[in-house]
Amino acid sequence: MGIADLYLSRASMVFGGVEVPPSKAVAIIVGIPYDFTSSYRPGSRFGPQAIRAAAANIEFYSLRASRDVDDYGISDLGDIMLPINPRDALRRIEEVVYETMASHKDKLLLSLGGEHTITIATYAASKRINNSTCLLVFDAHFDLRDQYMEDPYSHACVLRRIIEKYGPGNVMVIGVRAFSREELEYARRKGVEYVTPIDIRLLGVRGVINKVHRWLDKNNCNNLYVSIDMDVFDPAYAPGVGNPEPEGLAPWQLYDILYKAVLESGTDILAADIVEVSPPHDCNGITSILAAKTAVELIALKTAITGKWQ
C-alpha cells in the first residue's frame, strides 16, 4: 500500500457521477482542500466538493473538442487528507500526487483546490515525472511576493517559490492585473512572460496564442502544467473566490487561448489544477459551475491531444 492509498479519502460524490478505475480513465481527479493561508476570504477547503456537485448538473459535451467527455472515463480518487501544518501538507500533497502520476502515466492529473499554494507541490510532482514540463498560469495575481504575513508559503508567494526553484523561463502568466510594484519589478527583472487583460484586448486572442507559442518554443516545453486560479475570470463570472479582482477574463477568452495554444503547438498537458473556489462567498453556485465547466474543457482538450483516445 502506497502513500496515495493511505491519504486519499473517497468523496461522497465523484466528479462526473460514474466510477471508473484509473487504468480506464483519461483523467484522474484529486481534491486538495488546502485552506490555511487565505488572507482575505477563506473557504476554499469546500471547493472540491462544490465543484463535484456542480459537475453533476452540467452537460459534458465540449464544442471546442467536438466530443462528449461522458464517452471517456474519469477517475475521481477523492480528497487528500491534510495535516494542519502547511509545510507538512505541501510535502504530503507532492508525494501523493507524484505517486498517483507515476502509477498512471499518460493521464491528465487534475487537482481541485484549495488555495493556489497547492501548485507548489503539484507542479513539483509533475517536474519529477517529466522535467520538460512548463507552467502556464491563468491568474489575476502574480503571486510573486517573497513572503506574505511573514509566511513564505502563502498563496501570494506561489510563483516566487516556483521561479526560485525552476527558473523564470518555466513560467508564463495570463490574465494578470493585480500586483504590488515590487512584484512587477521582480517579474520584469527575471523576464517572466506575462499577458494582462489590456494586452489581450490590444493583441486579440490570436496575438496571445502566438505569444504562448513563442514561449513554448523558446523554453523547449514539450509538456504543460496548466494552473487555473478562478480569480483570473472577471468577478461577474466568478465572484466566489478568495481575492476577487475586477477587469478579468471571460470564459471564452481563456478556453480559446488554451485550446489553440495547446493543439496548434502539439504540446501535451501532463497535469492541471483549478484553484481558489470559495463556496461560502459564491452567488448561486456560479463560480463552482464555471470551475466544473473548466474541468470538463480541460479533460476534453486532453482527449483531443492524445489521438489514441479518439
Ligand SMILES: [Mn+2]
Ligand atoms: Mn489569484
